[in-house]
Amino acid sequence: MNYKTIAEQIFLAGVESVLPDRLITNEMSLRDNCLQIGHLSFSLETIENIYVIGAGKACAMMGAEVEKILGDRITEGHIVVKYGYSCKLKYIEVSEAGHPVPDSNGLRATRTILKIAEMASWNDLVICLLSGGGSSLLSDIPEGSSLKDIIKVTDLLVNSGACIKEINAVRKHLSVVKGGHLARVVYPATLVNLILSDVPGDPLDVIASGPTVPDPTSFQQALTVLTTFDLTESVPVGILQFLNEGAAGNRPETPKTGDPVFEKTFNILVGSNRMALEAAKCKALEFNINAVIIDDQLQGDASTIAEYLVETSNKFKSDKNEVKPVCLLFGGETTVKMTGKGLGGRNQHLALLSAFQLKNYPGITILSAGTDGTDGPTAVAGAVVDSDTFPTALSKNVDPEKYLTEFDSYHFFKKVGGHITTGPTMTNVMDIIVVIVE
Numbered sequence: 001m002n003y004k005t006i007a008e009q010i011f012l013a014g015v016e017s018v019l020p021d022r023l024i025t026n027e028m029s030l031r032d033n034c035l036q037i038g039h040l041s042f043s044l045e046t047i048e049n050i051y052v053i054g055a056g057k058a059c060a061m062m063g064a065e066v067e068k069i070l071g072d073r074i075t076e077g078h079i080v081v082k083y084g085y086s087c088k089l090k091y092i093e094v095s096e097a098g099h100p101v102p103d104s105n106g107l108r109a110t111r112t113i114l115k116i117a118e119m120a121s122w123n124d125l126v127i128c129l130l131s132g133g134g135s136s137l138l139s140d141i142p143e144g145s146s147l148k149d150i151i152k153v154t155d156l157l158v159n160s161g162a163c164i165k166e167i168n169a170v171r172k173h174l175s176v177v178k179g180g181h182l183a184r185v186v187y188p189a190t191l192v193n194l195i196l197s198d199v200p201g202d203p204l205d206v207i208a209s210g211p212t213v214p215d216p217t218s219f220q221q222a223l224t225v226l227t228t229f230d231l232t233e234s235v236p237v238g239i240l241q242f243l244n245e246g247a248a249g250n251r252p253e254t255p256k257t258g259d260p261v262f263e264k265t266f267n268i269l270v271g272s273n274r275m276a277l278e279a280a281k282c283k284a285l286e287f288n289i290n291a292v293i294i295d296d297q298l299q300g301d302a303s304t305i306a307e308y309l310v311e312t313s314n315k316f317k318s319d320k321n322e323v324k325p326v327c328l329l330f331g332g333e334t335t336v337k338m339t340g341k342g343l344g345g346r347n348q349h350l351a352l353l354s355a356f357q358l359k360n361y362p363g364i365t366i367l368s369a370g371t372d373g374t375d376g377p378t379a380v381a382g383a384v385v386d387s388d389t390f391p392t393a394l395s396k397n398v399d400p401e402k403y404l405t406e407f408d409s410y411h412f413f414k415k416v417g418g419h420i421t422t423g424p425t426m427t428n429v430m431d432i433i434v435v436i437v438e
Contacts, residue, residue: 001287003325004384007367007434008420010283010327015371015422017279018429020058020131020196023271024065027194035070035125037192038268042125044073049124051189052077052092053113055138056131056208057372058196060087060094061426063129067091078116079129080109080137082374084424099136100377101154104147106139110177113138117182120189128182128191132198132372132428134208135171135178142174142242149236150174160229161337163299164199168209169217170225172254173246174239175209179254180261182211187261196271198372198428200297200332204267212265215254219246272296273331273429276371280432284327289436291327298332298433302346305334306353309435313364316437330433342408345376347431351383351418352409355400359390363438369420372428378410382431383418392416 028037035042044050050073052066059079064087067074077092082099097106120126141150153174157167172179183191193212195204205213223243226232232240245251255261274296284291294312298305309330316322334346344352347368354366369375369382393400393416403412413419 003365003436003438004386006287006289007365007384007436010280010434011367011369011420011432012422013283014276014280014432015425015427018196018271018276018371018427019425020061020427021065023196024062024194027268027270028066028069030069040192040266047123047125049075049120051075051116051120051124051126052079052129053116053126054079054129055113055134056129056196057082057085057099057133057428058131058426059129060085060089062131062194062196063089063092063094066127066129076116078109078112080106080113082133082137085426097137097139099133100158101151102136102139102147106137107141107147110138110140114177114185117185120186122188124189126186126189126191128193128212130193130208130211131196132208132430134211135168138177138208138211140175140177142239144242145236145238149239153235153239156231156234159338160231161301161335162225162229163335164333165203165206166225168206170222171209172215172217173219173222173243178209178211179215179217180210180213180259181254183265184255184261188264191265193265193267194270195267196427196429197269197273198430200299200430202269202272204269212267214257214259214262218253219243219251223247271427271429273432276429276432277329277331280329280434289325289327290323291329293329296331298330298334300334302334302336302350303353306350306357309354309366309433310357310361310364313435313437314361317363324437326437328435328437330435331430333430336407338407340405340407342403342406343378343411344407344409345370345378345382347375347382348378348380348409348413349407351385352400352404352412355385355389356404358385358387362387365436367420367434368431370431371425373422373425379421380410381420381422383409383413383420385418389416389418
């Protein structure tokens with residue numbers, strides 16, 4: 001058996017299970033002028049206008065399914081997606097913008113989305129589609145700052161080693177759309193949000209920086225994140241001043257639990273990493289490979305996680321009572337603190353770290369890839385390695401340690417092989433790690 005190929009097929013089965021067309025049709029239907037969204041029912045006879053807004057990598061395909069159901073009943077709509085994640089829609093406009101670093105297209109799309117949100121009144125229904133990437137794509141600039149400032153602080157946060165919860169605590173306090181603010185703008189219209197999770201544990205206030213959810217964080221917590229990761233001296237002066245003014249009570253906080261703006265807001269989780277792992281498990285069983293979901297909330301530094309993966313794999317390998325081959329499944333997002341100037345992403349970096357660990361452990365294959373089809377600023381989803389990866393690199397005069405030190409995992413796998421390439425998948429439920437123990 002070629003376990004690298006099998007690991008890739010298991011990963012792809014997980015991705016297929018969380019494609020937006022399937023997720024939306026599971027939650028939304030229209031029959032006899034009655035619109036059903038999750039547990040909610042709406043008589044279209046009582047609704048004056050239906051608006052569709054949203055942000056995230058999966059939103060174009062989510063919007064396509066909403067259009068199939070509602071058609072010309074949609075009054076107006078606008079969503080923003082990452083470059084390359086768009087599709088042609090008839091009733092909803094689609095903008096493409098920068099991710100993970102925001103750009104001017106994101107600013108323009110966000111202004112349009114806010115205008116639509118402001119149009120909505122008491123008898124209107126606003127359907128908001130949110131998925132991973134929404135934090136960058138819903139872009140605005142705090143008073144006294146510039147797009148250049150927002151780009152810099154985003155870049156600093158993404159490469160600091162901070163987790164997504166910490167990063168988004170800062171983002172929410174530099175915005176008038178994130179952190180529950182979008183719900184404030186939509187009120188008093190009814191707001192139904194269909195959310196695809198890309199955050200461990202599926203906390204709704206963190207996904208896409210929680211634009212439709214009460215925000216439990218504060219300006220002071222945002223400042224603490226900057227201090228914790230030694231970013232205070234590096235962030236632009238205007239950004240730091242804005243956060244300090246907020247912490248001093250001179251700027252309004254994000255909406256909290258109990259705020260009346262959430263009275264007509266409903267948040268529905270339509271897809272998660274766990275759903276993808278369950279489908280991946282079923283695929284492994286099709287190959288007559290025993291399968292176990294170990295963790296769907298994997299977090300932490302990539303180097304620590306690599307050690308954990310190999311340690312866990314060896315425990316299963318040495319356990320005589322465990323049926324083998326066995327597929328161990330993990331989901332979540334690791335973090336990487338960049339100190340080199342190479343090209344890669346957290347999945348390729350984790351795979352390269354794992355290759356170092358595996359060189360003395362034959363019979364273990366590890367694949368790490370993003371369900372969105374892109375890993376960091378690269379056009380690949382991730383990489384797959386085993387005990388042959390390290391010696392193969394040396395035979396090609398490629399020094400793995402050099403590429404690891406320079407954080408240049410992309411070029412390592414380009415020379416040695418092992419890349420997982422899917423192209424844009426139009427969905428996003430974090431990363432999947434597939435480990436096969438022979």
